[in-house]
Structure formats: structure tokens, C-alpha cells
Amino acid sequence: MNHRSNSAGPTRRARSRNGMSIPGLNVDIEMLVQSTQGSAMHFGRKSSGEKFHGWLWKKCGRFSKWRNQHFVLDGALLTYYDTFPTDQFVSESSLMPIPGDNLFTTKSESTPAGAVRVAHVETSPKSKIAFKVYAVSGKIIDVRAKNETLCRQWVDRLNEAAALAKRQESLNTSTTSTASSTISVGYSDSELDLQCNIVDKSGWLEVGDRKSKRPRFCVMQGNMFTVYDTEDAWAVPLSRAYVTHAEKISEATCEFAVSTSAGKITKNLTCKARSQDEMHLWMEALSNSFDYSPADRDGKLVFRYRQVDTVLAFAYGGACFFSFWAFAMHAQSPSRQAATLGFYLLMGLAAFTRVLWFATPYGVQSVLVEPPRLMMGEEGWVQFLVAEIVEILGSFLLYSVFVLIVVFWADMLRRLFTHESVRSHPLRLFFFVLSAIMAIEAIGFAVFAAKRVDSYWLMVYDDVVMCLLSLGSLAAVLVYSFRMKTVLQAFLEVSQIDTTDRIKAVNWATSICAFFLISNCVFLTYSIVSLAHFHQAGAYLESKWWWLFVASKHLVEIFVLYFLLYTLWGKSSDDAENSKDGYEPIPDGSYLEDDDPNGINASGSLPSTPRRHR
Structure with missing residues (x-):
């Protein structure tokens, strides 16, 4: 078999527009092609100009499942298909297809599931039939x-492909990248391969922190900073993230700092160049990278992400301060209630968690990057796990406020229709619900810790749990608010008790709860879909709009926190004022006892101690 000629491409595409396939005929063609390949492999080595193909098992998907896919090695380009690509081989044969005949082609067969340029291949020490292919990207x-024979044959051919790719790279030719672009346009792997040679700056640096550094080969591509252990083309990156800031530390020691962001993981690296000139070149490349933000394609508007995160941290900090201040004030009030204290405490803890989330290096540095995909034990897993736990904890505490509202509404309604001797324990029910939610969340972290799933699966799992919690809380709030308003309206009509203010309070609480829960359902649904299908944050929206989309989620939280604090504090103040109506000062002089013969306090200078009416 020979390389497909350029003239065959349009013919094949024209025939595949409305094509269909006959499964039996495709199977016969596949068997014929495989038998031809097998004989060539058995009697001699195939020429470098011919394709090498076959069925292999590939680990893929979020759940690390093994899928049987058809691999085609053409030079240094390795493509893989979900089905046998019949048209790839029929179009290359000496048989001239009948004009208008579309028996052999379908759109799904001619489209690869992925394509990479081979940089290195490595056999597995644990299995004789397993190996890994390292792409240039x-x-x-x-x-x-x-079987072992096929594994050895594939490894040999892939090693030849890696050597070919290295020779092509040394010659600085674009033949391979052009061929790969015609076959797999629109795939992220090939796009990375096409851009892999566009390097703004590369070289050896000492990378680490102030105390310890190690020599690393660093590559600057656009605004992406990649760190390698070696200079080999097949080397696997130790870290890859987007540059958000860079500054010079010392001119004498040639040290400079680089701030990077990868999803929810931020790092501050200290780098040391070999000379001052080298440091100046790196600083120039780094400055160009973070000045040209992914959210500023036209250069008209630059988002200062870290500054905005600082503003959000101060906004949450204000809510945290007012929550704990109101908690302390209400705890000293004679009309204090356990439910109100619980509301203040939960809102204060939720705001405090968000302050830590935005004010520490684990916070969201809201530069649009692909969420980190890693397994337990890989580099960066500690930062990812801490960031995910802090984020979930903040959302969990905020949701607990609405759970507490529903629990106390349900308890108030139950006490209206039960005997006084029946004791109620709303806090027990509240803690039981929270414990159940925490147990469900812990399952996802346990599966991740067991190395069964990757970080994408954990993020999707957390979002699904929170989305279901939003829907359940929304349904409970709507049901119990309707019942509360019905009971309060009945008191107003039957007992002539003014419950208008209470009805308004229930309406306001219901509105703000529904607004928050529905908004979060929208945010979580978008996050679930983008992670599950595309594994990147900006799958549906542009970078700038996605960042605004995520920031609006926290703005909604801030609005809800301040509104609940305002409503709850106003209600507590009204209750405190109303409680004074049931007290009156003790008349002057009437409280004197016989043990005060001199009448020291006869002037009535003692403070008017309140006494409740019986």
C-alpha cells in the first residue's frame, strides 16, 4: 500500500457526504487488508512509505476504560478510529470506484477519534503486551x-516513527504537521501538535523555591509555561500552566519569580537563569505572555484576575465580619433564639471559607485554563484536593443555611398540630441531613483517593451532588413556604392576629432562596456538561465570558449572604423591640426591703430592672 495521493482526498470527501456502508462488505475488506499486512510483516519489513495498522486496546474516558480501536501509523502520525476506516484503504487501491458509488464510505469511518505525532514509545515492565506512546504535545x-508478538511489532514501528519525527523536527519541515492537519482538523491533540514548534523561549533554568532549586528545561509557548526534566522531544512535562505574572527578584543572582495557574491550582515558582542577559530574555518572553491574557484577544480590555479575586475576598470578608458580629450581639440579647444563632454562625463560616478560598494560593485565580486532569499521587494532587475540599466546604456551609430554614419551618408547622407533650428535635434532623450529605460527598473523595478515577470525575461527581442538593432544597423551600403562608393567613383571618409582616418575611426568604438555588443549578449544569464532554472550561463560551460566568456565581453568593444578613438582623431587631412591650419598670420605692432601714435607695436611683407580666 502506498501513501494516499493528494488528488484522492477530494474524491473521497465528495463520496462520503451522503455515504453509507454495508457491514458485510466492510468486514471482507478489513480481512483482506489485514491478511495483506500480515503477510508483509511475516516475510519482510514494510517500507517506510507504507501504513502500519491494526486493532489495539486503548485506555480512554473519564473512567479509564479499555476500548478496542483501530490504529493507523502513517510516517510519524498515529491516528486511531472507533471503527475500521474502510474508505482509507479502498481509496488507495488500484480499483477505480464507480462514479456516484458510496458503498464503502461513511462519515464516521473517515473521521479519526484522535491523532498524535509520535515522540517516544515505552514498554511496560509489568505486562508484555502493554506499552505507552508519548506524543510531541x-x-x-x-x-x-x-499478544506479545503484535506488541513487539508495534513497538518497533513506533520507534521508527519517533526517529522519523525527530529527523523531521531537526530539518524544521512542516510536512508532517500539514498532513496531520488535513486528517484531524478540529481535534485538540492535533492542534497541540501543530503548535508544538511555536516556541517563544526555551532553555535551562533552576526552578524551585527560595531554598531549593533543580535544573529544569523550560519552554514558553504563548502564555503557557512548560517544565521538563530533560531536553528530549519525548519527555513528559513535569508541569504545564498559564503564566499570570512575572517579576524580577534579584539582578545580581539572576533570579525571577513566575506565577502560574492551572485550573484551581496556582503556583509561585522561583527561577534562576545562567546569566543576566538570559534572565532579561526570559523576562521579556514572560511579560509578553501574561500581558496578552486569554481573555483579551483584541487587546482592548485586560482583566486583572488576581485583583478581582482580592475584591471578592474583601466582599466575603465583610459578610464574615457582620455575621460573627451579629452572632455575638444576638447571643447577648434576652430574646435570643437558637435558630437565629445557627443562621449567623453558618453564614459566618461560609463567608470565612470563601475568604480563605480567594485570599490564599489555593484560591481560584480566575484565568481561563483547562481544569487539571490528574490521578491521586501525581504532581499537584495535594493542591487540587485541598482546593476542591475548600470549595465544596464553602458551598456546603452556604447550602446548610437553606436546609436549616426548611427544618425549622417544618418544625413550626408540626408543633401547631401536635400536643405539647410531644417533644421536637429540629437540630437533630438538621445534623442528620448534613451528615448524610457529607457521607455522599466523602464517597467521591474516597474513590479518588483509591486511584479509581481522575480529578475530572471527582469534579463532575461533586457538581452532580450539589446540583441534586439544589433541586431538593428548592422543592422543600417552595413546599414549606406555601404551607407557612397558608397557616399564617389562617391566623390572620380566623384569630384576627396580624401576621402580615410574617407573611412578607416568608415571601422574601422564599424568593432569595429560590433565586440562589436556581442560579446555582444553572452554573453547576454548565460545569457538569463542560467537564463531562469537553474537559475544558471554555467549551461553550469564550474565555472572557466564561470568567464572567464563574465570577457571577460568587457575586450571587455575596448578594444572598448580605441580603440574608440584612433580613435576619432586621427581624431580630424587631423581635427585640417587641419583647420590651411585655415589661414594665418597678415603681420607685416600692421595692425597698426591711434590711434597708436607712433608705439608701429611696431616691430610686437604681436602674429600672424589668419584670415580665404574668
Whole structure:
């Protein structure tokens, strides 16, 4: 078999627009092609101009499942298909297709599931049929063959492909990238491969912190900073993140600092160049990278992400301060209530968690990057796990406020229709519900800790749990608010008790709860869909709009926190004023006892101690 000629491409595409396939005929063609390949492999080595193909098992998906896919190695380009690509081989044969005949082609067969340029191949020490393919872009593909012989043949051919790719790179030719672009346009892997040679700056730096550094080969591509252990083309990146800031530390020691962000993980690296000139070149490349933000394609508007995060931290800090201040004031009030104290405490803890989330290095540095995909034990797993726990904890505490509202509404309604001898324990029910939610969340973290799933699966799992909690809380709030308003309206009509203010309070609480829960359902649904299908944050929206989309989620939280504090504080103040109506000062002089013969306090200078009416 020979390389497909350029003239065959349009013919094949024209025939595949409305094509269909006959499964039996495709199977016959596949068997014929495989038998031809097998004989060539058995009697001699195939020429470098011919394709090498076959079925292999590839680990893929969020749940690390093994899928049987058809791999085609063409030079240094490795493509893989979900089905046998019949049209790839029929179009290359000497048979001239009948004009208008579309028996052999379908759109799904001619479209690869992915394509990479081979940089290195490595056999597995644990299995004789397993090996890994390292792409130039840094992607790693886990593959298994059907037997040891096929595994050895594939490894040999892939090593030849890696050598070919290295020669092509040294010659600085674009033949391979052009061929890959015609085959797999629109795939993220090939896009990375096409851009892999566009390097703004590369070289050896000492990377680490102030105390310890290690020599690392660093590459600057656009606004992406990649760190390698070696200079080899097949080296796997130790870290890859977007540059958000860079500044010079010392001119004498040639040290400079680089701030990077990858999803929810931020790092501050200290780098040391070999000379001052080298440091100036790195600083120039780094300055160009973070000045040209992903959210500023036209150069008209630059978002200062870290500054905005600081503003959000101060906004949450204000809510935290007022929550704990109101908690302390209400705790000293004679009309204090356990439910109100619980509301203040939960809102204060939720705001405090968000302050930590935005004010520490674990916070969201809201630069649009792809969420980190890693397994337990890989580099960066500690930062990811801490960030995910802090984020979930903040959302959990905020949701607990609405759970507490529903629990106390339900308890108030139950006490209206039960005997006084029946004791109620609303806080027990509240803690039981929270414990159940925490147990469900802990399952996801346990599965991640067991190395069964990756970080994407954990993020999707957390979002699904919070989305279901939003829907359940919304339904409970609507049901019990309707019942509360019905009972209060009945008191107003039957007992002539003025409950208008109470009805308004229930309406306001219901509105703000519904607004928050529905908004979060929208945010979480978008996050789930983007992570589950595209594994990147900006799958549906542009970078700038996605960042605004995420920031609006926290703005909604801030609005809800301040509104609840305002409403709850106003209600507590009204209750405190109303409680004074049931007290009256003790008349002057009437309280004197016989043990005060001199009448020291006869002037009535003692403070008017209140006494409740019986």
C-alpha cells in the first residue's frame, strides 16, 4: 500500500457526504487488508512509505476504560478510529470506484477519534503486551496489543516513527504537521501538535523555591509555561500552566519569580537563569505572555484576575465580619433564639471559607485554563484536593443555611398540630441531613483517593451532588413556604392576629432562596456538561465570558449572604423591640426591703430592672 495521493482526498470527501456502508462488505475488506499486512510483516519489513495498522486496546474516558480501536501509523502520525476506516484503504487501491458509488464510505469511518505525532514509545515492565506512546504535545496513550508478538511489532514501528519525527523536527519541515492537519482538523491533540514548534523561549533554568532549586528545561509557548526534566522531544512535562505574572527578584543572582495557574491550582515558582542577559530574555518572553491574557484577544480590555479575586475576598470578608458580629450581639440579647444563632454562625463560616478560598494560593485565580486532569499521587494532587475540599466546604456551609430554614419551618408547622407533650428535635434532623450529605460527598473523595478515577470525575461527581442538593432544597423551600403562608393567613383571618409582616418575611426568604438555588443549578449544569464532554472550561463560551460566568456565581453568593444578613438582623431587631412591650419598670420605692432601714435607695436611683407580666 502506498501513501494516499493528494488528488484522492477530494474524491473521497465528495463520496462520503451522503455515504453509507454495508457491514458485510466492510468486514471482507478489513480481512483482506489485514491478511495483506500480515503477510508483509511475516516475510519482510514494510517500507517506510507504507501504513502500519491494526486493532489495539486503548485506555480512554473519564473512567479509564479499555476500548478496542483501530490504529493507523502513517510516517510519524498515529491516528486511531472507533471503527475500521474502510474508505482509507479502498481509496488507495488500484480499483477505480464507480462514479456516484458510496458503498464503502461513511462519515464516521473517515473521521479519526484522535491523532498524535509520535515522540517516544515505552514498554511496560509489568505486562508484555502493554506499552505507552508519548506524543510531541505531551499526551500519553496507554495501549495493549492482543499478544506479545503484535506488541513487539508495534513497538518497533513506533520507534521508527519517533526517529522519523525527530529527523523531521531537526530539518524544521512542516510536512508532517500539514498532513496531520488535513486528517484531524478540529481535534485538540492535533492542534497541540501543530503548535508544538511555536516556541517563544526555551532553555535551562533552576526552578524551585527560595531554598531549593533543580535544573529544569523550560519552554514558553504563548502564555503557557512548560517544565521538563530533560531536553528530549519525548519527555513528559513535569508541569504545564498559564503564566499570570512575572517579576524580577534579584539582578545580581539572576533570579525571577513566575506565577502560574492551572485550573484551581496556582503556583509561585522561583527561577534562576545562567546569566543576566538570559534572565532579561526570559523576562521579556514572560511579560509578553501574561500581558496578552486569554481573555483579551483584541487587546482592548485586560482583566486583572488576581485583583478581582482580592475584591471578592474583601466582599466575603465583610459578610464574615457582620455575621460573627451579629452572632455575638444576638447571643447577648434576652430574646435570643437558637435558630437565629445557627443562621449567623453558618453564614459566618461560609463567608470565612470563601475568604480563605480567594485570599490564599489555593484560591481560584480566575484565568481561563483547562481544569487539571490528574490521578491521586501525581504532581499537584495535594493542591487540587485541598482546593476542591475548600470549595465544596464553602458551598456546603452556604447550602446548610437553606436546609436549616426548611427544618425549622417544618418544625413550626408540626408543633401547631401536635400536643405539647410531644417533644421536637429540629437540630437533630438538621445534623442528620448534613451528615448524610457529607457521607455522599466523602464517597467521591474516597474513590479518588483509591486511584479509581481522575480529578475530572471527582469534579463532575461533586457538581452532580450539589446540583441534586439544589433541586431538593428548592422543592422543600417552595413546599414549606406555601404551607407557612397558608397557616399564617389562617391566623390572620380566623384569630384576627396580624401576621402580615410574617407573611412578607416568608415571601422574601422564599424568593432569595429560590433565586440562589436556581442560579446555582444553572452554573453547576454548565460545569457538569463542560467537564463531562469537553474537559475544558471554555467549551461553550469564550474565555472572557466564561470568567464572567464563574465570577457571577460568587457575586450571587455575596448578594444572598448580605441580603440574608440584612433580613435576619432586621427581624431580630424587631423581635427585640417587641419583647420590651411585655415589661414594665418597678415603681420607685416600692421595692425597698426591711434590711434597708436607712433608705439608701429611696431616691430610686437604681436602674429600672424589668419584670415580665404574668
